Amino acid sequence: MRQMKLGKAFTLMESGPVVLVTTHDGKKNNIMTISWTMVVDFIPRFAIVTGEWNYSFAALRNKRECVIAIPAADMLDRVVGIGTCSGSDTDKFGKFGFTPVPAKFVQAPLIGECLANIECKVVEIIGRHGIIVLEGVAAYTNPARQEKRTLHAVGDGSFIADGERFERRKMMAAKLPPGV
Amino acid sequence: MRQMKLGKAFTLMESGPVVLVTTHDGKKNNIMTISWTMVVDFIPRFAIVTGEWNYSFAALRNKRECVIAIPAADMLDRVVGIGTCSGSDTDKFGKFGFTPVPAKFVQAPLIGECLANIECKVVEIIGRHGIIVLEGVAAYTNPARQEKRTLHAVGDGSFIADGERFERRKMMAAKLPPGV
Numbered sequence: 001m002r003q004m005k006l007g008k009a010f011t012l013m014e015s016g017p018v019v020l021v022t023t024h025d026g027k028k029n030n031i032m033t034i035s036w037t038m039v040v041d042f043i044p045r046f047a048i049v050t051g052e053w054n055y056s057f058a059a060l061r062n063k064r065e066c067v068i069a070i071p072a073a074d075m076l077d078r079v080v081g082i083g084t085c086s087g088s089d090t091d092k093f094g095k096f097g098f099t100p101v102p103a104k105f106v107q108a109p110l111i112g113e114c115l116a117n118i119e120c121k122v123v124e125i126i127g128r129h130g131i132i133v134l135e136g137v138a139a140y141t142n143p144a145r146q147e148k149r150t151l152h153a154v155g156d157g158s159f160i161a162d163g164e165r166f167e168r169r170k171m172m173a174a175k176l177p178p179g180v
Numbered sequence: 181m182r183q184m185k186l187g188k189a190f191t192l193m194e195s196g197p198v199v200l201v202t203t204h205d206g207k208k209n210n211i212m213t214i215s216w217t218m219v220v221d222f223i224p225r226f227a228i229v230t231g232e233w234n235y236s237f238a239a240l241r242n243k244r245e246c247v248i249a250i251p252a253a254d255m256l257d258r259v260v261g262i263g264t265c266s267g268s269d270t271d272k273f274g275k276f277g278f279t280p281v282p283a284k285f286v287q288a289p290l291i292g293e294c295l296a297n298i299e300c301k302v303v304e305i306i307g308r309h310g311i312i313v314l315e316g317v318a319a320y321t322n323p324a325r326q327e328k329r330t331l332h333a334v335g336d337g338s339f340i341a342d343g344e345r346f347e348r349r350k351m352m353a354a355k356l357p358p359g360v
Contacts, residue, residue, distance in 0.1 A: 014215055014335035016196010035194055038218035039335070040229055040309055047227065047311065049220055073344070080351045126306065129220055129313055131227065149343065152332065155194035155219070156360050157352040163329065163343020164253070171260045172337040180336050 001101065001110065001117065001140040007179050009139035010044040012070055012116045013037060017150035018079060018159070020069040020114065021048065022100075024107040025059035029100050031092040031111070032056040033083030035153035037068075042177045044136040045123065051130040055087040059108075060132065064122035067103055068134070069111035073149040073161040080159075105137045115148065116141045181281065181290065181297065181320040187359050189319035190224040192250055192296045193217060197330035198259060198339070200249040200294065201228065202280075204287040205239035209280050211272040211291070212236040213263030215333035217248075222357045224316040225303065231310040235267040239288075240312065244302035247283055248314070249291035253329040253341040260339075285317045295328065296321045 018035040036049035071079050078096045093100050099112030103119045110117040120134035149162040198215040216229035251259050258276045273280050279292030283299045290297040300314040329342040
């Protein structure tokens with residue numbers, strides 16, 4: 001995995017890919033699938049939606065850290081599988097054959113098979129909306145991955161992979177933060 | 181435009197498309213381009229990130245309503261154009277040739293050319309993060325549109341259109357809300 005500039009890490013999330021979020025509760029690793037996410041700031045900061053209904057939430061609230069891992073399109077069935085079982089009775093790294101890779105600044109592990117990973121600290125939990133604001137403290141990409149398309153959940157049980165790309169850097173120049 | 185069940189409207193946003201948000205400040209319509217959005221609740225509720233730096237913000241804060249309009253891939257240059265000029269000196273509906281269509285519950289207009297439109301009320305402005313929580317009160321799709329792909333902003337000046345679709349309804353059945 002190759003470390004990337006933190007100032008570019010928001011570009012891993014802005015397109016709205018479904019993500020895996022890892023936590024470590026002090027005893028064991030867990031993974032959840034989250035499709036309700038957004039960028040909040042270029043710093044980078046992100047928001048995700050989760051709450052008590054998710055087993056990972058207790059670890060996120062207590063440890064105040066996590067890793068956002070971005071899966072590729074060829075990982076779809078594992079992404080859905082992770083989202084439809086619970087860490088309360090399942091070792092998801094074991095069951096889905098993912099490699100936990102030690103992170104630098106958080107106890108939660110990176111996922112070795114993912115396209116990218118972002119180590120995050122919890123900034124604030126806005127409980128009334130289930131919104132958790134995270135700040136990215138380190139980011140990595142996985143240049144070895146052949147499949148580079150991310151997945152976007154529709155919410156009705158279907159998923160969309162990245163398709164055609166369009167370049168509009170010139171038109172957008174005034175709006176891009178420095179170094180991006 | 182065809183009204184859709186409100187309980188399904190979150191599926192218009194869950195994949196993370198770049199959206200146009202219309203406002204009406206009491207005198208005139210405006211449009212902004214927003215790529216930092218997420219679903220917050222099936223009701224539906226959405227979050228978008230904006231603030232004082234955006235001319236539309238004053239209308240959103242004062243009128244507490246807006247329309248989220250979802251553009252198709254063939255509208256890319258208009259989406260970028262809208263995001264790189266200001267309503268302070270530009271009539272964006274006029275300049276970009278969009279048709280304002282009266283909404284039912286809000287003063288902000290629907291955009292006739294878009295794939296879908298969601299009338300929204302402001303639930304809360306969380307100023308310290310620039311997060312605005314919106315509740316959808318009516319939603320419409322535009323079945324006449326040939327181009328049905330949405331666009332996803334990467335944040336570096338490039339955009340990705342929807343590509344290959346995958347169906348996993350059966351695996352997801354336990355996680356889908358009723359009627360979706």
